[in-house]
Amino acid sequence: MKAYSVKELLKGNHLLQEVAVNGWVKTFRSNRFIALNDGSTLTNIQCVVDFEKFDEKLLKKINTGAAIKVTGTLVESLGKGQNVEIQANEIKIHGEADPEEYPIQPKKHSLEFLREKAHLRVRTNTFAAVMRVRSALAFAIHKYFRENGFYYFHAPIITGSDAEGAGEMFRVTTLSDKNPKLTEEGEVDYKEDFFGKETNLTVSGQLEAEAYAMALGKVYTFGPTFRAENSNTSRHLAEFWMIEPEMAFYDLDANMDLAEDFIKSVIGYVLEHCQEDLQFLEKRLLDEEKTKPQAQRSDMALIEKLKFVSENSFKRVSYTEAIDILRNSKPNKKKKFQYPIDEWGADLQSEHERFLVEKHFKCPVILFDYPAKIKAFYMRLNEDGKTVRAMDILFPGIGEIVGGSQREERLDVLKQKMADLNIPEEELWWYLDLRKFGTAVHSGFGLGFERLVLFATGMGNIRDVIPFPRTPQNAEF
Amino acid sequence: MKAYSVKELLKGNHLLQEVAVNGWVKTFRSNRFIALNDGSTLTNIQCVVDFEKFDEKLLKKINTGAAIKVTGTLVESLGKGQNVEIQANEIKIHGEADPEEYPIQPKKHSLEFLREKAHLRVRTNTFAAVMRVRSALAFAIHKYFRENGFYYFHAPIITGSDAEGAGEMFRVTTLSDKNPKLTEEGEVDYKEDFFGKETNLTVSGQLEAEAYAMALGKVYTFGPTFRAENSNTSRHLAEFWMIEPEMAFYDLDANMDLAEDFIKSVIGYVLEHCQEDLQFLEKRLLDEEKTKPQAQRSDMALIEKLKFVSENSFKRVSYTEAIDILRNSKPNKKKKFQYPIDEWGADLQSEHERFLVEKHFKCPVILFDYPAKIKAFYMRLNEDGKTVRAMDILFPGIGEIVGGSQREERLDVLKQKMADLNIPEEELWWYLDLRKFGTAVHSGFGLGFERLVLFATGMGNIRDVIPFPRTPQNAEF
Numbered sequence: 001m002k003a004y005s006v007k008e009l010l011k012g013n014h015l016l017q018e019v020a021v022n023g024w025v026k027t028f029r030s031n032r033f034i035a036l037n038d039g040s041t042l043t044n045i046q047c048v049v050d051f052e053k054f055d056e057k058l059l060k061k062i063n064t065g066a067a068i069k070v071t072g073t074l075v076e077s078l079g080k081g082q083n084v085e086i087q088a089n090e091i092k093i094h095g096e097a098d099p100e101e102y103p104i105q106p107k108k109h110s111l112e113f114l115r116e117k118a119h120l121r122v123r124t125n126t127f128a129a130v131m132r133v134r135s136a137l138a139f140a141i142h143k144y145f146r147e148n149g150f151y152y153f154h155a156p157i158i159t160g161s162d163a164e165g166a167g168e169m170f171r172v173t174t175l176s177d178k179n180p181k182l183t184e185e186g187e188v189d190y191k192e193d194f195f196g197k198e199t200n201l202t203v204s205g206q207l208e209a210e211a212y213a214m215a216l217g218k219v220y221t222f223g224p225t226f227r228a229e230n231s232n233t234s235r236h237l238a239e240f241w242m243i244e245p246e247m248a249f250y251d252l253d254a255n256m257d258l259a260e261d262f263i264k265s266v267i268g269y270v271l272e273h274c275q276e277d278l279q280f281l282e283k284r285l286l287d288e289e290k291t292k293p294q295a296q297r298s299d300m301a302l303i304e305k306l307k308f309v310s311e312n313s314f315k316r317v318s319y320t321e322a323i324d325i326l327r328n329s330k331p332n333k334k335k336k337f338q339y340p341i342d343e344w345g346a347d348l349q350s351e352h353e354r355f356l357v358e359k360h361f362k363c364p365v366i367l368f369d370y371p372a373k374i375k376a377f378y379m380r381l382n383e384d385g386k387t388v389r390a391m392d393i394l395f396p397g398i399g400e401i402v403g404g405s406q407r408e409e410r411l412d413v414l415k416q417k418m419a420d421l422n423i424p425e426e427e428l429w430w431y432l433d434l435r436k437f438g439t440a441v442h443s444g445f446g447l448g449f450e451r452l453v454l455f456a457t458g459m460g461n462i463r464d465v466i467p468f469p470r471t472p473q474n475a476e477f
Numbered sequence: 478m479k480a481y482s483v484k485e486l487l488k489g490n491h492l493l494q495e496v497a498v499n500g501w502v503k504t505f506r507s508n509r510f511i512a513l514n515d516g517s518t519l520t521n522i523q524c525v526v527d528f529e530k531f532d533e534k535l536l537k538k539i540n541t542g543a544a545i546k547v548t549g550t551l552v553e554s555l556g557k558g559q560n561v562e563i564q565a566n567e568i569k570i571h572g573e574a575d576p577e578e579y580p581i582q583p584k585k586h587s588l589e590f591l592r593e594k595a596h597l598r599v600r601t602n603t604f605a606a607v608m609r610v611r612s613a614l615a616f617a618i619h620k621y622f623r624e625n626g627f628y629y630f631h632a633p634i635i636t637g638s639d640a641e642g643a644g645e646m647f648r649v650t651t652l653s654d655k656n657p658k659l660t661e662e663g664e665v666d667y668k669e670d671f672f673g674k675e676t677n678l679t680v681s682g683q684l685e686a687e688a689y690a691m692a693l694g695k696v697y698t699f700g701p702t703f704r705a706e707n708s709n710t711s712r713h714l715a716e717f718w719m720i721e722p723e724m725a726f727y728d729l730d731a732n733m734d735l736a737e738d739f740i741k742s743v744i745g746y747v748l749e750h751c752q753e754d755l756q757f758l759e760k761r762l763l764d765e766e767k768t769k770p771q772a773q774r775s776d777m778a779l780i781e782k783l784k785f786v787s788e789n790s791f792k793r794v795s796y797t798e799a800i801d802i803l804r805n806s807k808p809n810k811k812k813k814f815q816y817p818i819d820e821w822g823a824d825l826q827s828e829h830e831r832f833l834v835e836k837h838f839k840c841p842v843i844l845f846d847y848p849a850k851i852k853a854f855y856m857r858l859n860e861d862g863k864t865v866r867a868m869d870i871l872f873p874g875i876g877e878i879v880g881g882s883q884r885e886e887r888l889d890v891l892k893q894k895m896a897d898l899n900i901p902e903e904e905l906w907w908y909l910d911l912r913k914f915g916t917a918v919h920s921g922f923g924l925g926f927e928r929l930v931l932f933a934t935g936m937g938n939i940r941d942v943i944p945f946p947r948t949p950q951n952a953e954f
């Protein structure tokens with residue numbers, strides 16, 4: 001007897017055939033109706049049990065969470081809620097789930113409770129839906145880049161350079177934790193370490209991606225990156241996945257065009273392929289927001305919001321224009337901002353970004369041409385000598401989802417910038433080589449994958465959109 | 478003027494149009510023929526320069542490695558070697574490449590020399606071809622799984638458990654390297670570390686993938702994994718990418734079927750999509766092998782070998798049969814094996830695997846049902862009590878490319894096995910939960926991505942198929 005997935009059976013192609021299906025019991029009502037799910041899709045398949053035909057002992061084992069195999073005839077369903085169901089002829093118990101012990105019972109569990117059970121929470125509808133959408137988004141990303149002439153590039157995870165300065169790093173070592181060998185100067189002798197030098201976990205694959213873009217033209221990374229920062233917020237993880245495209249011969253305008261098209265395309269993909277999960281997540285969000293005051297609820301339901309983003313142009317605003325808008329804004333004049341905006345040059349805080357996106361423009365915003373002083377050394381200096389060709393994409397409810405720039409391609413300007421910031425040239429000799437040999441205008445950006453998943457699923461905490469989150473004091477599983 | 482990629486122009490759709498193209502100069506012959514490449518494809522586009530129309534100073538800058546933009550008319554080519562070429566009207570130099578300094582000159586460089594220049598080696602035809610094939614293979618993997626109902630799952634990279642024992646691990650820490658705080662017992666106080674416990678880089682995402690398979694049904698990982706082993710061989714990296722599918726309700730036979738179908742499918746994808754690069758790599762391999770004695774040369778050329786694998790069944794042989802074959806083999810009887818095969822139970826060495834694959838069966842081989850003693854604790858014990866439902870896939874020239882098994886789904890058997898091996902239950906409480914609640918037959922395997930790339934490209938050293946290899950004493954870039 002061939003076993004099918006629930007998803008396949010629900011299509012109804014095997015009507016009146018004998019079929020088998022494996023899955024986990026979601027509920028077992030009235031000793032008669034098993035709702036069975038195998039993770040292939042959100043909807044359960046109903047298996048109808050004529051309890052007189054089965055051993056009572058067996059029926060007692062059909063509890064929520066038990067793994068079973070049902071064999072029977074696929075028929076049209078007369079009940080509401082499903083088109084087809086299985087008239088069970090045979091039931092095999094793979095594994096029981098003691099209702100006294102199994103924590104994932106058919107009732108509402110808080111997301112906080114489920115976070116402690118990260119190995120089981122994916123058995124709930126919410127997390128299964130989130131993780132299916134996450135998987136679809138990841139595929140959409142690869143598909144988009146492949147169809148647009150990009151090559152997937154694996155940046156190194158363990159890095160010998162800490163020059164980028166994007167954040168605090170984790171050290172990677174095989175030295176003795178207590179008594180590492182010291183040099184004559186009394187410092188740890190990293191020559192004795194596995195790689196013969198001090199190494200860390202990468203904070204970004206960008207610099208290495210630039211090397212590849214300057215040969216293959218258009219490349220992207222999609223891999224884990226790390227920040228050893230003590231940020232316990234709903235938007236930060238110590239370990240997260242990042243997508244970093246890097247393109248030779250792209251200026252900042254082309255970079256912004258790409259980023260916008262890319263985001264719209266991948267959101268469009270999940271709208272097309274994940275309707276069922278999105279509808280479920282939309283309802284979850286509506287239920288959650290009912291408990292909040294009106295002012296904190298979303299203007300749009302989840303799917304409407306995704307459609308809005310995928311179909312409307314992002315607003316492009318220079319940093320200088322944004323400062324003007326913020327300076328003259330009501331919250332600034334009424335001193336409602338925690339960090340009031342006085343002068344050009346100020347770094348924008350989350351409250352400012354939210355005002356621009358959620359109150360002023362009410363759509364995704366691309367800010368560009370930031371002051372050089374608040375941005376990284378590798379960004380291309382504008383002719384004005386004080387701004388750089390940087391851009392950030394800000395999303396409602398999420399904040400910064402993309403950060404990118406045109407890269408400084410001029411060897412002399414880059415060297416000067418590094419000297420100003422005390423970045424030793426020896427650290428980045430190979431990065432300078434890219435400007436020495438066949439340099440050209442090039443650009444790229446980074447997109448935090450989990451922030452995209454947050455946006456697409458309507459979840460509120462970044463710990464709930466990655467299977468096993470790593471945060472300060474937490475590396476369980 | 479719209480700029481096109483070289484790949485797009487070579488299709489010939491823009492004949493007799495004014496076009497622009499950016500790229501890097503491969504060669505500049507007779508002050509007249511520029512071979513230009515932008516990484517989009519292996520073949521260069523020829524740009525024909527009427528040197529009398531251009532400034533001599535500009536022409537002097539057109540050296541190998543320089544980045545330039547050529548604008549001109551796309552015409553049919555009369556010369557051999559290309560169908561179309563550009564009659565250059567305008568040339569802009571983006572960035573020069575001083576021939577006295579630029580190391581990637583149009584001559585043969587050794588792979589060892591290029592390994593020192595990992596940031597520039599991708600500008601050679603060989604490495605560009607390898608990395609394009611690598612990218613295509615990665616996409617083929619995602620495509621295969623998505624089309625077959627799998628969900629992509631991101632296993633954690635930083636792990637708090639070191640119970641799997643697949644190999645030596647790298648420690649991840651933010652503690653002081655020299656003076657970490659100690660406990661009263663004089664041990665390093667990991668409560669003070671970032672995660673509040675000792676953490677390492679993962680050696681495998683399998684255990685976590687099992688948790689997800691027991692909810693989503695079929696999942697796969699594709700991410701970096703690490704081994705802190707001092708292996709300086711042509712087949713080992715300290716950091717490498719691994720693919721690990723895990724399937725609920727799959728027994729070992731289904732697992733072997735999947736692994737074989739999967740490998741054939743992704744090899745088939747590159748055969749279909751990377752012909753040009755594969756032909757180049759095939760020629761490279763033939764040239765390389767010309768320098769070797771006849772006995773060390775491959776029986777088949779690269780593309781023939783890939784076709785053979787994608788079109789023929791893998792030979793399935795039990796460990797017990799394999800031992801019989803090896804025991805009675807000529808090299809064993811003539812004592813040519815470094816590790817002679819006497820008894821059932823011996824671990825197979827590379828020399829034995831190579832004999833089976835390359836001499837005896839002359840095709841990929843799946844070995845299954847290994848002695849429990851030489852395999853990991855989580856593998857499903859057979860009814861004979863001495864073998865486990867493990868399988869390895871062995872490839873010609875590569876050795877083990879896949880290792881997998883049916884997983885032990887019985888709580889009591891798994892606990893006993895862990896006790897025998899002194900693996901504390903507290904370490905893997907969540908892994909045991911998977912057997913406690915709704916357990917079922919399930920299986921999975923791991924495939925080392927770089928070994929697959931080695932096989933598909935015909936390269937000989939694993940350091941040459943990953944952009945920036947990490948090996949003992951080497952974490953440059």
